[in-house]
Amino acid sequence: MTAFFALIKRDLRLAFREGGALGTALGFFVVVVALMPLGLGPDLKLLSRIASGVLWIALLLSALLSLGRMFETDYEDGSLDVLATGAVPLELVAAAKSIAHWLSTGIPLAVLAPILGILLNLDLAAFPMLVAAMLIGTPAVSFLGAVGAALTLKARRGGLLLALIVLPLYIPTLIFGISALSAALGPDAAGGSASSLMILTAISLVAAVLGPVAAAAALRIQLH
Amino acid sequence: MQSWTQRLANPTRFMQVSGTLLPWVAAAAAALIAYGLYLVFFVAPPDYQQGETVKIMYIHVPSAWLALMTYGLIAISSFGLLVFRHPLADVSAKAAAPIGAAFTLLALITGSLWGKPMWGTYWVWDARLTSVLILFFLYLGLMALRSSLDDEGTAAKLTAVLALVGTAILPIIKFSVEWWNTLHQPSTNFTSTVDPSMRWPLLIMAVGFTLLFIAMHLAAMRNEVLRRRVKALRLQEAASRDGLPAHASAAE
Numbered sequence: 001m002t003a004f005f006a007l008i009k010r011d012l013r014l015a016f017r018e019g020g021a022l023g024t025a026l027g028f029f030v031v032v033v034a035l036m037p038l039g040l041g042p043d044l045k046l047l048s049r050i051a052s053g054v055l056w057i058a059l060l061l062s063a064l065l066s067l068g069r070m071f072e073t074d075y076e077d078g079s080l081d082v083l084a085t086g087a088v089p090l091e092l093v094a095a096a097k098s099i100a101h102w103l104s105t106g107i108p109l110a111v112l113a114p115i116l117g118i119l120l121n122l123d124l125a126a127f128p129m130l131v132a133a134m135l136i137g138t139p140a141v142s143f144l145g146a147v148g149a150a151l152t153l154k155a156r157r158g159g160l161l162l163a164l165i166v167l168p169l170y171i172p173t174l175i176f177g178i179s180a181l182s183a184a185l186g187p188d189a190a191g192g193s194a195s196s197l198m199i200l201t202a203i204s205l206v207a208a209v210l211g212p213v214a215a216a217a218a219l220r221i222q223l224h
Numbered sequence: 225m226q227s228w229t230q231r232l233a234n235p236t237r238f239m240q241v242s243g244t245l246l247p248w249v250a251a252a253a254a255a256l257i258a259y260g261l262y263l264v265f266f267v268a269p270p271d272y273q274q275g276e277t278v279k280i281m282y283i284h285v286p287s288a289w290l291a292l293m294t295y296g297l298i299a300i301s302s303f304g305l306l307v308f309r310h311p312l313a314d315v316s317a318k319a320a321a322p323i324g325a326a327f328t329l330l331a332l333i334t335g336s337l338w339g340k341p342m343w344g345t346y347w348v349w350d351a352r353l354t355s356v357l358i359l360f361f362l363y364l365g366l367m368a369l370r371s372s373l374d375d376e377g378t379a380a381k382l383t384a385v386l387a388l389v390g391t392a393i394l395p396i397i398k399f400s401v402e403w404w405n406t407l408h409q410p411s412t413n414f415t416s417t418v419d420p421s422m423r424w425p426l427l428i429m430a431v432g433f434t435l436l437f438i439a440m441h442l443a444a445m446r447n448e449v450l451r452r453r454v455k456a457l458r459l460q461e462a463a464s465r466d467g468l469p470a471h472a473s474a475a476e
Contacts, residue, residue, distance in 0.1 A: 147389055151382050155372035165365045165386060168358050169393050172400035203396065214389050217306075221381040
């Protein structure tokens with residue numbers, strides 16, 4: 001277990017000291033959201049209606065951007081081979097890396113989202129739900145993303161392929177993330193959002209179980 | 225006693241069996257589809273509401289059914305490859321993916337053409353349409369992943385992993401899309417009872433399409449086996465020309 005936490009700590013340290021990865025994801029998030037009003041016109045009513053969808057889609061794309069590096073750098077410098085032959089099972093390595101990705105990308109993006117929500121004129125009443133839904137939903141993004149990152153480790157044009165593979169898997173998260181928000185703005189705020197949040201939790205838990213197993217299987221195939 | 229899957233594991237035996245089966249299956253598919261089309265266009269009555277456009281159904285429903293069945297076949301083949309290391313499992317999965325994608329696309333296109341006169345639009349974000357579109361993306365992902373890797377063995381296993389992840393996630397996607405759809409618009413009632421005068425032609429078309437799929441799948445598998453043999457022979461030839469022992473490069 002100490003090895004597991006050491007892995008998470010190592011990945012977090014790498015993510016923050018390298019700087020580039022986190023900054024790029026956040027910057028991309030801001031730029032994509034900022035482009036929306038330019039493309040759609042500055043109609044505040046329209047923007048507040050589509051804000052939750054824009055924020056969620058921008059979040060998924062930003063998280064996708066940093067997924068490619070999850071195993072790639074470790075593969076290139078050989079540390080992935082060391083991890084594969086080490087005492088920690090590869091499933092746990094994949095889980096640790098997914099958790100580190102969530103901590104270093106999912107949480108910052110979810111925390112940044114309300115600020116961008118102001119830019120999009122999102123109803124203030126929806127802000128707590130926005131952050132809650134994103135915090136609960138982003139683990140699924142990281143765990144399913146780990147599968148895509150592991151599958152495309154050696155692929156040519158890996159980045160584009162990763163998007164093609166992973167984005168369809170994000171659909172449930174996207175749908176329930178948005179339905180949590182629209183329920184929060186509707187008449188039955190507490191009940192509707194609660195059921196969406198519970199389903200989001202279920203999706204994240206399923207992803208946390210399936211993702212590392214599939215990612216480890218994919219890594220094993222490629223490391224031999 | 226070997227099971228039939230074990231007996232077919234020998235590619236030479238598979239080539240023999242499939243070679244004898246293929247013409248029969250193909251002929252049966254052609255005959256059934258021809259008979260089915262005859263029934264569709266000359267016997268089956270036009271729908272009292274939809275008129276002649278209901279004839280699209282006889283292509284649309286079998287395509288949609290095969291789109292799903294093919295994914296099931298790919299999933300089973302992938303399982304067979306990863307768990308039992310069956311030598312033909314990957315050939316089957318690889319051959320099935322483009323055929324499945326083609327049937328999915330056919331279901332989407334015919335559905336869209338049917339939607340225009342019936343719903344007044346080519347596309348709605350209906351639960352069923354959306355989940356079939358996602359199924360199409362999954363097929364594309366399988367093919368793209370396979371084509372982006374140079375080593376065929378690695379590509380086969382990785383694609384199998386993705387196919388199995390897809391089977392786990394497809395029900396969730398379907399469920400979520402349906403749930404999301406009920407919030408927004410009523411679902412279209414596809415499952416209403418069908419009159420026997422339309423059910424029989426539909427059934428015949430469905431069986432015909434299934435046989436067509438089997439024939440195409442067998443043919444594609446045979447091509448794949450042959451392609452691998454040619455590749456192995458080429459490698460051998462190249463190796464012997466360079467004066468290397470043949471197995472050294474073949475094993476690489």
